[in-house]
Structure formats: structure tokens, C-alpha cells
Amino acid sequence: MMWTITLKIARYKPGEPARTDTFQVSIDPERTVLDSIEKIWAEQDRSLVFRHACHHASCGSCAMVVNGVEILPCIKLIKDVTKPGGTLIIEPLHNFPVISDLVVDMGPFFERMQIVKMPIVGPADPLPNQEPNEYNRFDDCIECGMCLSACPVVATDSKYLGPAALAAAYQILSSGDGNLSAQAWEAVDGEHGLWRCHVAFECSAVCPSNVDPAGKIMALRRRMTVERIRHLLGLGSSKKKREK
């Protein structure tokens, strides 16, 4: 079975005005949105540029905005986003500098991840009868940038550290001996760190990989508030106490 669908794709090339191109493509609805875009590239317009690599939600490169919402098109089936004869409006991620067509500059994202320096491999959840920390695995965060695209604060505050890096900071701090560098602390706990979040929970709504950045930001906030109150009351930090 094949569906014919229409894709309205945001186009931009440096030095040219932005425009929208309309393509019709015939595709099996069991295939993905990314497949439909790749098919358009292969059969209709080779000047179209878009990021993609792994096609199974691991590399995080293909994230884009479809019908107003961030998705990872490599795991989003056509049948789940439209109907026969339907239309998809395809845009690059919001809140990032657009380089060309659907390609955005991921520099700001990775710069933020570099500040926090989260290890990409951590302990794997044990399967039945296994010990914790016996095995390792890649972290849930695939660094796709969708959380930054969906965040209303990132839309206006270019200094905001943003959901992914804040979630990473929480992850590091809750991993036992993990701690952050002074620079990372400044970014995480400063004016444009975790206190800038206004709890829209949009990052968690769009996250394709169960990171729940908003939940982690809130947990980090609780942790910092408790630390601060203890500090103010002269109780010292809870961590020190544990160590004794």
C-alpha cells in the first residue's frame, strides 16, 4: 500500500530569501517521515539538505519540526503523523541558527554539553539477577537538540543553559561521586541556569529518549534549595554529613 502525501518543506540558502517548497511523494505509510524526506532528496531535489545518520534514534542528528512540533523523523512513521493525501509542514529546529534548509548549527547545543561534560556512557540498568554497575550503556540523551527547540525560554534567552545540559548536570550530580567544574557550576546555578526554567515542561513533552529534562531540572532545583537552606541555617551540606 502506498500513500501520496504532500510535504511543505522550509527552504533557505545563505544569501537567498527563505521560501517553502511543496513536494508530493508516494510512500508506504509504514515507513518514516525521514524516509519520505530522503526519497524526495533522491528522486526530486538533490539540493535539499537535512541532517541524518543512524535512522534508529541513536545519533540524534535528524531532529526537526513537523506540523509545529519537534519530532525525530527517523522513528516517526508516516501513518502516525498524517493520513492518505495529508500534508506535512517540515521546518528546521527552532531556536537554532539555520544554516541551510533543514540544517541548523548544533554548535550552541554542543557548547552547552561541553560545559557540563556529561560522560556519554554510564551504568546500564541491571537486568533480572544482575548487579548494578556491572554493565554500561550509552546515556538516554542522544543530543538531538529538540528540547532547546521546544523551550520558550531558549526562544528569548540565548544565554540560557537549556534543558539538555541541565538534565546532564543533574545526572552527573546524582551519580554518586560526580561533581561539576567551577565553570559548570556557574552555568548551572547562575542567573541563566536552572532558575531560568519556567516549568512549561515542553522539553519533556518532545524528548524522544525518555530523558525528562524538566523533571531533572526540578529535582536539581529541589536539591539546590535544600542545600541552600541548610547552608543558611548553618547545618552544613548534607553531602559532608553523609561522608562523616
Place this chain on the structure above:
Amino acid sequence: MEPRNQRRGGLGWFGQAVSGVLLLILLGLHMIAHHFVVEGGLRTYQDVLNYIRQPLVATVELIFLVVVSFHAMLGLRAVLFDLGLNTVQEKWVTRGVTILGMVMVAYGIWLTITLVSQV
């Protein structure tokens, strides 16, 4: 647990949360006392004067004004900071809302004293 230096981002949030919860109580009292238990929904001139001359009422109202100004100015500052200002602009915003908040409180005190001392 770590050097705390200049990082005070959390104080604003904490202040906003605490003042917000206080406001739920104070504003509730204010609304009921000034509007819902009052015949006609608004006190007339003389009623207001009689009411505000009770020391407890004046105190609560002034505390209310301080808390609401604090909450409002902190909120305004947060919204402006969300705009991604540069450091100089941030400094001016902080100064601006501090001064505005202080003017509001000073005005409230002046108003209360004026009303209480009016014949």
C-alpha cells in the same frame, strides 16, 4: 558541597515561591476584607479611613504591600531576564525594579500615614 561564590540565581526563585505562597494568604484576606464582606463590594471613603486606622489592619496592609511589590518586581525582573539581556542591561533591570519596588512601598507608607492622620 561546592564553592558558592557569586551564584545567587536560586535566591530569586526561592523568594518568589515564598512570597507567592504568602500572597495567596494575604491577597485572600485583602479581597475578602475589602470587597466580598463589604456591602456594595467597595468601601466608601469614610469606611476606608475608619478601617485603615485600626493598627492591625494598617500593619497587615503594609506587609501585604511589601510582599506584593517584592513578588511583582521579582517577577518583572524574571520576565525581563528571560529576554537574554547583556550584563549591563541586567544590572540596570535589577536596579530599576529595586527602585520601583521601593517607591511603591514608600508611596504606600506615605498614603497610610496621610490617611490615618486625616481628620
Place this chain on the structure above:
Amino acid sequence: MPPVDSTSESKAYPGQSGRLPRRQVWRWFAFAKRSLGTWGFVLNRVAGLGLVVYLMLHLVVLSLLTRGPDGYNAFVALAHNPIFLLLDVVLIAGIIGHGLNGLRVALIGSGILVRWQHQMLIVLGVLGVVLLAIAAFLVFRI
């Protein structure tokens, strides 16, 4: 075409700016396709800014009190106009919305009921509507 200066090409991609684009304030209010959390965010922002403006107006109006009974009582009479009463209901809606959602934000930010933020918004929303209905009834009865 002459050979391209490769240094200028190298700036195009990948990742050179390190900066996010600046300020798209309208995205604060682009809640149509968004989850309930964003609706809460928009509500808080709009109501909060509205209440700041109202607070200023309220204080200015109170200065009428210093000018004696005539001016203030005239204002009180004006405030009984149905249009004013309607504005009062809008004001109360703002207060209830901002207050209840603010409570939710404070709870979540303290790490309480984070998993239930969505449900909390619905419950508080229903509570808010009920409170508003009572308040509106009181306003118009008076």
C-alpha cells in the same frame, strides 16, 4: 568561477557561531501545538504581567483617597458600572489563575508532585473555574 577562499567556507558549517539566535518573544505565546505545561506558562506570564499593571493602577487610584471623599466616592460609584464589574471578574480570573498555577510551579520546583504536574494543572484548573464562578456570582450579586 574562481577558486573559493576556503577560510570563508569553513565558517559556514559545522557549528561555528556557538550562539543561539536572539529573542523571538512571540514564541512565549506560541502554545497552540504545545502541551498543557506551556498553557500554564503562558497563563502565568500573561496574568503576572497584567497583575503588575493592575497593581500600579490600583495604587494610583488609591491616591484619590488623599483628595477627600468626593473624588473617591465618585470612583466607587463608577466602579459599580457593569463594565467595571466585568473587568473585576477578569482581574479575579487573573489572580486565581496566577495564584493556583504559581502554587503548582512552587510545588514542582521544590521537587513535589513533579510527575503529576500535568494532572495537577487539570485539577487546579477545575478548582480555579469553580472559584471564579463563585467570585463572579459574588461580584454581580453585589
Place this chain on the structure above:
Amino acid sequence: MTSTQKSHSAIVIGGGSTGAAVAHDLALRGFEVTLVERGEIASGTTGRNHCLLHSGGRYCVNDREAGIECIEENMILRRIMPDCMELNGGLFAAFDDADMDYLPLLIEGCQACEIPYKKLTGEEARRLEPYLSPQAKAALWVPDGVFEPMRMCMAFLATAKANGAKVYPFTQVEELLMEGTQVTGVRVWNRIANRRYNLHAQIVISAGGPWAEEIAAMAGIDVPVIVAPGVMVSMTGRYSQHVINRCNKADDGDIIVPQRETSIIGTSSWTVDDPDYIDIPEDHVALMLDRGSQMIPALKQASSRGVFTVARPLIGREGEDEREVSRTFECFDHDEDGIGGFVTISGGKTTTARAMAEKTVDIACRKIGLDVPCRTHETVLLSYRAFYTI
């Protein structure tokens, strides 16, 4: 290093694992490097691969050369990319008599290729991997691992960039520039800016994978590449910590690679002519699920997260059985075809990308009379994140 004009220059065509490793090696040896890739980094074969860091166990029985390459490179990659892999080992599990018959062959192969192994009983294997089918009779532990292909390329390229290389994704080679029988550069279409221009270098290295044939044809050379796609199915949920291989000769659905919170079942094999867009044969997906759940029955209840297909480049002539073609790589110095300044590297696996690069750059150096030793086996790579921040 970047301020002085380098005396040797090279253009690398292709930003998959091979091209990325070649660019890194060239930059380390002091070349002025320009890498052009027609799509995103790793958007071709590399990105869509199985994410398996081969121990060599899959090849050691039939293809010792490939087996030895794998285990050597496996150990090197662990050193130079330490923080970017799931290193939980792999099991070759035997479920029936035919599998049990293969086990001694596998052990012999591991010994011949010097692949560390440990023999486990079925019970021991199930203690390690609780979701393994109760049918498991025995298993062989080998040092398999799991990586992320795109991040591996980014790590190579981040380091290359730090050493002065220039990397241009979305820049497609449309023409090889020739002076007589010498390749002197490439004409590219930069699809980001939608402009076409020429780039020049002493040597052009094609690391185009399944597209290597097409690129070589631009210089009138025939490079024998079979395009052999394979289907993979990524299942939601992690059902093993080890890579689970079927202890038998390579066949459809003989491997389950756990990665993050998914299990990737692979793979099938057939051949196509055009690697640009490959349709997924529906029956292959069912086959993967069926074969995969023979090894881990719980996969039957799991939901599919994504189905994808990869175009493997194999060195060989059309008509050869693609399962039997060696998985080793081959480097073609086209001086032998009468064309100077042009080298093609193809075949191989992402696991052996660094070795492929070493051999290729050795040839490139020899061609221009340069004697600089390779250092990629001892150079720890920068974080892949640096690719976007340098």
C-alpha cells in the same frame, strides 16, 4: 601548525568512518586536508550500520584476515575512543545441534586470530543474560562492543579539525579535475550555499563506500563494488548487556546488538544497483523478528522502534555471492590504472576504519615521496562534541 603553509595537500571524498579516519590520519601526518561529504557526516553506510565493535568472532572461521583486522582494531579503538563505547562483551550462543557443531570451528578461529574468548555452558550464559532463550546449550564470550557510528566519525573529525583539517558536509563531488592522466582536484557542489567550485590538492582519496564505483568512474576507472544492503530492526527495550551472536555461519538475523535502551536485530543481505534510496523488503523485517526472537524470545513481545537499511560496500564483482565475499578492505592506487594522484579505499567495516586509513595514507605518502609514520593507533581522539565547537 595551521599558520604555516603545509607542503602536502589531500582531498578526502566521503565523511563516513573511512573518510573520517583517513582525514584524521592525513592531518596527523602533516597534510593540508579537505574532506568533502555529500550529506551529513555518517549519513551513508556508516551511520546506519549495526553499531557493533567487532571482536572478529563473526569472521574468524571463514575470513581470518578480516578476523585479525577486527580484533586488532577493536583493541586500538578502545584505547583511542575510551569514553564512547558500551564495552560489555559479546556472546556467540549455540541453540541447536548445528550451532553446537559450529562452536569448535569458532574456537579454532578465535585461537587462530588471537581473539580472547571464554567458553560458557548454556546455564552460565543464561546467568549472564537472563533473557537468553532456554534453548541455549553453550556460548562463547568474545570482546565485542557497541559504539555509535556518527559519534565515532565526529571524534575522528574533531581531532582532524584540531589538526587543521577542513570538513565540508553537504558538499558533493560532481567531477574529478584532471590534467592529462593526473587527478588534480575535484569540482564540488556545495549544497549548503548551492554553489559549485573547484578544490585542488596533490592527492584525491575516494572513501565513498558504496559510491566509490561512481566516483572512480569519473576518472574512467572501474572499481568493483557490490552494494549489499541489510535490514536492521531496532526494538524498544534492552534485553541483553552482551552482543548476542548466533553461533553459526553468517546468516539473516544472526545478531542482536543492545544499544542504549534498544536491541537492534540484524541483518539480512541482498544486492541493489543504486545505493541512494533503498526500499525495505517487508518480509525481511518479519524475518529479523523471527530469527532474533529465537535467541531472545522476549523480543517477540517488544515493539519496534525503527526499521532501517544500510548499503554495505563489498569489494567484488557483480554475480559473486555477497555473503561469501571477504569483508576485508581494499585500497586501490589508481597509478595501476594509469591515473595519478588518485586513491580509492573501499570495503571493510567501521571497526577497521582506522586500519583502512593507515594503509591508505601510507600509499598516499608513498605516492608523493613522504616518509612519516602513522600515529593514529596511539593518538587518543578528542570528544566527538568538539566537532561542533572547534
